[in-house]
Amino acid sequence: MASTQRSQDINPKITVENTDFFYGEKQALFKVALTVPTHQVTAFIGPSGCGKSTLLRCFNRLNDLVEGARVIGRISLDGKDIYDPSVDVTDLRTRVGMVFQKVNPFPKSIYQNVVYGPQLQGVRRRSVLDGIVEKSLQGAGLWEEVKDRLHHSALGLSGGQQQRLCIARALAVNPEVLLMDEPCSALDPISTAKIEELLHSLKEQLTVVIVTHNMQQAARISDLTGFFLMGELIEYADTKTIFSNPSDSRTEDYVTGRFG
Amino acid sequence: MPDRVKKFLNSGTLFVWFCGTAVAVSLLMVSGVLLLIMINGLGFFWPHALVEMTLKDGTHVLGELKGEEVIPYSQTPELPEGKTRVRLKVGNRDLYGLDFRWVDTDQIASADSPKDVAAFERREWGNFYGRIREVSRGEDVVASGNEEGWKALQPLIEQANDLHDEIEHLQRDVIGDINFEIEGTRLRIRELELRGERESPEVAELQTVTQQLETQYQAHVATLRALSRQLDEYAVVLVETNGREKNLAVGQIVKALRPNDMGLFEKILRYFMNFWSVLSEEPREANTEGGIFPAIFGTVMMVLIMSVAVVPFGVLAAFYLREYARQGVIVRVIRIAVNNLAGVPSIVFGVFGLGFFVYAVGGTLDTLFYPEALPTPTFGTGGILWASFTLALLTVPVVIVSTEEGLSAVPREYREGSLALGATKFESMLRVILPCALPGILTGLILAVARATGEVAPLMLTGVVKLAPALPLDHHFPFLHFERKFMHLGFHIFDVGFQSPNVEAAKPMVYVTTLILVMVVIVLNLSAVALRNHMRKKFKASAV
Numbered sequence: 001m002a003s004t005q006r007s008q009d010i011n012p013k014i015t016v017e018n019t020d021f022f023y024g025e026k027q028a029l030f031k032v033a034l035t036v037p038t039h040q041v042t043a044f045i046g047p048s049g050c051g052k053s054t055l056l057r058c059f060n061r062l063n064d065l066v067e068g069a070r071v072i073g074r075i076s077l078d079g080k081d082i083y084d085p086s087v088d089v090t091d092l093r094t095r096v097g098m099v100f101q102k103v104n105p106f107p108k109s110i111y112q113n114v115v116y117g118p119q120l121q122g123v124r125r126r127s128v129l130d131g132i133v134e135k136s137l138q139g140a141g142l143w144e145e146v147k148d149r150l151h152h153s154a155l156g157l158s159g160g161q162q163q164r165l166c167i168a169r170a171l172a173v174n175p176e177v178l179l180m181d182e183p184c185s186a187l188d189p190i191s192t193a194k195i196e197e198l199l200h201s202l203k204e205q206l207t208v209v210i211v212t213h214n215m216q217q218a219a220r221i222s223d224l225t226g227f228f229l230m231g232e233l234i235e236y237a238d239t240k241t242i243f244s245n246p247s248d249s250r251t252e253d254y255v256t257g258r259f260g
Numbered sequence: 261m262p263d264r265v266k267k268f269l270n271s272g273t274l275f276v277w278f279c280g281t282a283v284a285v286s287l288l289m290v291s292g293v294l295l296l297i298m299i300n301g302l303g304f305f306w307p308h309a310l311v312e313m314t315l316k317d318g319t320h321v322l323g324e325l326k327g328e329e330v331i332p333y334s335q336t337p338e339l340p341e342g343k344t345r346v347r348l349k350v351g352n353r354d355l356y357g358l359d360f361r362w363v364d365t366d367q368i369a370s371a372d373s374p375k376d377v378a379a380f381e382r383r384e385w386g387n388f389y390g391r392i393r394e395v396s397r398g399e400d401v402v403a404s405g406n407e408e409g410w411k412a413l414q415p416l417i418e419q420a421n422d423l424h425d426e427i428e429h430l431q432r433d434v435i436g437d438i439n440f441e442i443e444g445t446r447l448r449i450r451e452l453e454l455r456g457e458r459e460s461p462e463v464a465e466l467q468t469v470t471q472q473l474e475t476q477y478q479a480h481v482a483t484l485r486a487l488s489r490q491l492d493e494y495a496v497v498l499v500e501t502n503g504r505e506k507n508l509a510v511g512q513i514v515k516a517l518r519p520n521d522m523g524l525f526e527k528i529l530r531y532f533m534n535f536w537s538v539l540s541e542e543p544r545e546a547n548t549e550g551g552i553f554p555a556i557f558g559t560v561m562m563v564l565i566m567s568v569a570v571v572p573f574g575v576l577a578a579f580y581l582r583e584y585a586r587q588g589v590i591v592r593v594i595r596i597a598v599n600n601l602a603g604v605p606s607i608v609f610g611v612f613g614l615g616f617f618v619y620a621v622g623g624t625l626d627t628l629f630y631p632e633a634l635p636t637p638t639f640g641t642g643g644i645l646w647a648s649f650t651l652a653l654l655t656v657p658v659v660i661v662s663t664e665e666g667l668s669a670v671p672r673e674y675r676e677g678s679l680a681l682g683a684t685k686f687e688s689m690l691r692v693i694l695p696c697a698l699p700g701i702l703t704g705l706i707l708a709v710a711r712a713t714g715e716v717a718p719l720m721l722t723g724v725v726k727l728a729p730a731l732p733l734d735h736h737f738p739f740l741h742f743e744r745k746f747m748h749l750g751f752h753i754f755d756v757g758f759q760s761p762n763v764e765a766a767k768p769m770v771y772v773t774t775l776i777l778v779m780v781v782i783v784l785n786l787s788a789v790a791l792r793n794h795m796r797k798k799f800k801a802s803a804v
Contacts, residue, residue, distance in 0.1 A: 060680060067586075094682035104673035106692055116691070117681040166677070173682060 011038035012079075013177060013207045014059060019073030021054055021231075023066060028054045032073075032233045034226055036177075041199055041208045043222035043239065045215060046254070050228040052211045056179050059209065060096040061089050077177070094121065097170035101182040103162045105154035105169070110137075110146050113154045113165055117173035132172050139205075140168035141198050160191025167198065178202065180210040184217065196221050215255055219243050227251045294778070301775030304768040305534040307519040307527050310379060310389060311348070312501055313363065313371045321363055322377060322389045322501035323350035328365070349765075351379070351387035352500055359386055359765045375521040376406055380498065381514040383544060386765060388508075390500040395510075397494050409496065413516060416494050420511045427487050435480050440736050442473050451632040538772060547726065547756050548766040552773055557731055558644070558724075558746035559713065559780055565648035565742075566655065566712050567705060573652070574659025574708075575701055581660070582667040583689060595664075602657035610718030613650030618642055618722060638743050642723030644732045645742035650722045651715060655708035662707065666700015667693065702792035706785055713781045716750035724751045726759070749777040 014036040021029035029051045036042045044052035054063065061082060063069045075082055082092055094117065105113050114133045115123075123129060133150065137143040142164045146157070154165055163183060170178060184192040199221050202208055212218050218225055219239060226236040227248075235242060235251045246252045268274070308324040315321065326349050330342040344365040353359055380388040392409030395402045395416070403412035445466045452463050491511030498506045522530065541551025577598075585591045622639035630638040639645070670693050678688035716724075725745040732744045757763065757770040 062676060062680060065676075065679070090682045090684055093680055098676075098680040100673055100677060100680075102671075102673045104671070104677040106674060106677065107696060116678070116683075120681065120683050120687055169677075169681065 012036070013038040013077065014209070015074075015076045015079070016055070016058075017074040017076075019055075019058070019071060019075060021051070021058065021063070022068070022070040022072075024068035028231050030231045034233060034236050036207060036209055037224070038207050039203055040223040041203050041210060041221055042224045042226070043218040044209070044211045044226045044228060045213075045218050046228035046234075048213075051231040052226075052228045053181055055228075056098075056181055056209060056211050059177065059179055060093050060098055062093075062098065064089065094173045095175055096177045096179060097173060097175035098179040098181065099163070099166050099170055099183045101185055103159055103166060103186060105157070105162050105165050107153070107155055109151045110154045110157070110165060111150040113169050114172050116169060121173065136168040136172040137165075139171045139202070140164045141194060142168055158191070160187050160194060163187060163191065163195065164198070167195070175206060177207045177209065180208065182211055182213060185213060192217070215243075215257075227254060229254075297771060297775050297778060300768070300771035304772050305531045305538070307379075307517055307522060307530045307534075309373055309519050310377050311371055312374050312377060313348075314369045315363065315367050316369050317367070320501040321348060321350060321361065323348035323361070324379075324389075326360070331364075349387075351389045352385075352506075353762075353765075354385040355500060355504055355506060359762065373520045375518065376410075377501075377520065378410065378516050378518045380508075380516045381549075382508070382512050383514060384512065386545070386549070386762075388498055388500075388506065390498050390506075393497040393499045393505060395494065395496050402494070410516075410518070413496060413510070413513075416510045417513050417516060420491060420494075420513065421515075423487055423491055423511065427484060427491075430480060430484055430487070435477065435484070436730075437736075438473050438477050438480070442470060442477070445470050445473070447632045454632060539776070543727065546760055547752065548760050548762055548769055552749065552752060552769075552776065554728055554731060555747040555749045555752040555773070556776060556780060557733075558728065559749045559777070560784070561732055562644055562648050562651070562719075562746065562748065563709055563713055563784060565644065566651045567709060569649055569652040570655050570659055570708055571701065571705055574656045574704060575663050577656070578660045578663035578667060579689065582664050583685075583693075598657045598660050602661070605717075606654055606715050607717040607721075609650055609654045610721035613646055613653070613718055613722040614642070617646040617649050622646060641743075642721070642725075642745055643743040644723055644746045647719050647723040647746070650718050651712040654715065654718065655712050658707045658711065659701070659704035662704030663697060663701050666697035666703070669700065670696040698795045699792050702788060702795060706788040706792070709784050709788055710781060713777070713784060714750060716748065716754060719748055719751060724748045726751075726755050749773055749780065753777065 012035040016032055016034050019029060019032045020027060021032075032051075032055060044056065046052050057063045058071060058075055059077075059082075063071075071083055077092070077096065081087070106116065108116075111133055114136050115129045118129060118132050123132070134143060134147075137146065142161060145161060146165075149156075154162065157165060163186075167178075167183075184195055187195070196217065199208060199210070203223075210218075210222065222239045224236070225239045225242040227234045227242060227246075227250075229250060235246055235248045237247075241247075242251060243255055246255065252258075310322060311325050313321045326347045328344055328346045330344050332342065345362050346365060346368075348361050348363060349359055350356060350361045351359060377389065377391060380390075382388055391406045392413065393406075394404040395409045395412045403409045449463055449466050449470075452458065452460060452466075457463070492509045494510040496508050496510055496513070498508055500506065517530070519527070538551045539556065540553050542554060543552060544550035581591060581595065618641060622637065622641065622643075626634060626638050626640040674692050674696065675688055678692045679685070683691070723745050725747065728745050728747045730741075730744060732741050732746050733739060734741070753770055753773045756766045756773060760766045
């Protein structure tokens with residue numbers, strides 16, 4: 001475990017300390033420890049079933065839904081343990097937004113999709129909601145394309161537009177961290193490029209953690225990369241180091257395409 | 261050869277034919293049923309032509325031709341071919357004793373459709389077929405002869421029908437209101453007596469009110485009597501085809517028609533008028549004549565109350581089973597039990613409804629809230645509420661199963677997406693999952709309505725009656741009278757078809773009622789389907 005990277009230690013946003021994760025009897029993560037720095041894009045790579053999505057879903061406690069899921073260890077956001085009994089899960093989830101692999105806008109209008117989160121928080125004023133919609137859609141680079149049909153069904157958008165709408169929906173609640181679980185795996189290259197472009201501007205405002213299968217993507221967009229294998233974090237370092245000069249031979253095999 | 265047979269079998273051509281045949285047979289059976297009901301039901305409204313026959317023995321027969329058949333060979337061994345006979349509806353039940361008559365074809369000397377014969381629909385004794393001899397007012401003859409009498413009779417019948425409407429209004433609305441108030445004050449007095457306040461000033465006050473109401477009542481009854489006498493003012497002497505006379509008050513005639521003298525357009529008009537009167541009028545003559553409005557109303561209202569009861573229960577139960585309960589052995593057992601509940605014979609639910617809703621719940625309600633009416637039960641007897649609840653119980657498994665299916669069809673991504681935005685599980689269900697599951701819920705409602713509308717057996721134990729004195733919805737507070745008994749189309753079919761004194765004459769009514777029951781089911785279903793499609797459109801993409 002090489003973890004003497006400078007960028008990791010500046011402004012830690014999420015800290016994972018010695019964490020195991022179980023689905024019932026099956027252990028999915030083994031002694032994972034890492035630090036996600038603020039205003040950086042951190043990428044998790046690795047073959048299917050290596051635990052990278054599991055770790056991502058620990059960050060907003062979406063794994064709580066799975067029966068028999070258990071976390072041993074400590075995951076903290078801004079130094080505060082998110083698995084502490086005093087933590088309000090819904091509050092945590094507004095601070096840590098998520099974009100999913102499967103594009104999932106609700107079967108409502110574009111406008112209703114974006115205001116879903118703010119309305120849950122009790123925002124009712126129409127003018128405020130209108131402002132949030134415009135700002136969030138602009139933040140997701142979708143405003144120009146949909147501003148004339150905000151009240152049409154979100155399912156009428158193309159796949160790439162739907163995914164950017166999901167990003168806008170997540171941005172609408174002003175999260176501090178945005179988790180992205182293979183957000184581009186179902187999209188065409190042009191839509192993918194748009195979202196990657198978006199990530200560069202997003203990291204000005206928030207911290208991004210992205211899980212991806214696409215190593216070129218990880219290399220293009222991320223500042224830090226973690227490589228997972230069989231539930232273990234094999235190597236975590238600056239993206240440049242991982243892709244050009246990895247310290248572990250398994251990382252090298254993976255990034256050069258020899259397996260996985 | 262066996263090879264070719266095997267190849268043919270394996271090719272699946274035969275299987276396709278079997279499948280096609282199965283579909284064709286099913287369609288044939290369904291359309292056969294509908295066709296039978298429609299032919300027999302829709303024909304009822306048509307003003308049928310009247311045939312006057314002269315038989316070889318010199319007598320005459322007048323009536324509607326209802327069919328022809330070959331007498332079975334066994335009855336007429338001398339004629340190996342068999343001979344035919346025709347069946348006529350000759351009406352005049354008070355004179356002949358029977359409405360129908362068989363006439364052997366070889367006995368008919370001549371047959372004709374004279375334009376001057378008329379069919380009189382009467383308030384009692386069914387139809388009269390014949391001619392008019394004279395119309396009189398007391399001792400004075402107003403018009404004599406068939407033609408003149410016919411002309412004179414038309415305005416008189418209209419007048420009499422207006423009188424009948426007035427009498428009915430007086431009886432139902434004015435006197436009905438007074439009776440309602442008298443009953444109300446009686447119960448109030450009884451209530452005060454039960455509380456031991458027999459001497460209180462309110463009792464005395466109420467007694468004066470009752471007396472006033474009684475006086476009003478007597479006055480209205482006197483008016484009613486005068487009106488009834490007016491009905492008997494004019495009388496008509498009718499004569500049947502063989503010359504027997506029948507004296508009749510004009511007030512007894514509902515309508516008089518000369519079907520042989522009517523043009524096609526006139527007949528079509530009459531057809532729709534007949535149709536409307538069946539839909540809108542109340543039954544007469546032990547339900548065999550008149551309309552079926554109370555039965556239609558009762559059926560629709562019962563189904564609506566049932567829907568209001570069944571949907572919340574079914575949906576909440578399904579939400580618990582699918583969303584909250586731990587998916588283990590117990591939930592699986594519950595689910596199997598719910599599915600099996602749908603297969604329990606409906607009469608079992610009827611018995612349960614009688615024992616639980618009517619006697620246990622209703623009886624308790626009576627002792628708690630209506631002690632002044634006892635020993636007459638208010639809710640402790642069959643009523644539309646208990647019947648609807650029993651049917652709700654019968655159909656709740658259907659709603660649970662389809663709601664669960666609707667819920668399980670909601671993609672996991674929607675739930676996670678909603679939770680990831682900071683929604684609680686409850687908020688997610690209310691705002692995302694429920695709208696997505698609505699089509700499934702409505703499918704359950706459609707199935708429940710379809711099943712409930714056709715159910716009769718449990719209703720017979722829980723509140724359906726042959727003839728309900730009042731609709732369960734009227735202008736008396738609180739407007740909806742859940743404790744009242746009601747009429748139902750399905751029970752009406754059974755009652756008219758099998759319990760009436762004159763089954764043969766009631767047969768068309770059975771078909772008409774069946775036709776209307778089918779139409780009610782179709783209308784209720786189509787409106788639920790329309791609602792579901794509207795919902796689907798609302799939650800589905802317009803462009804994709």
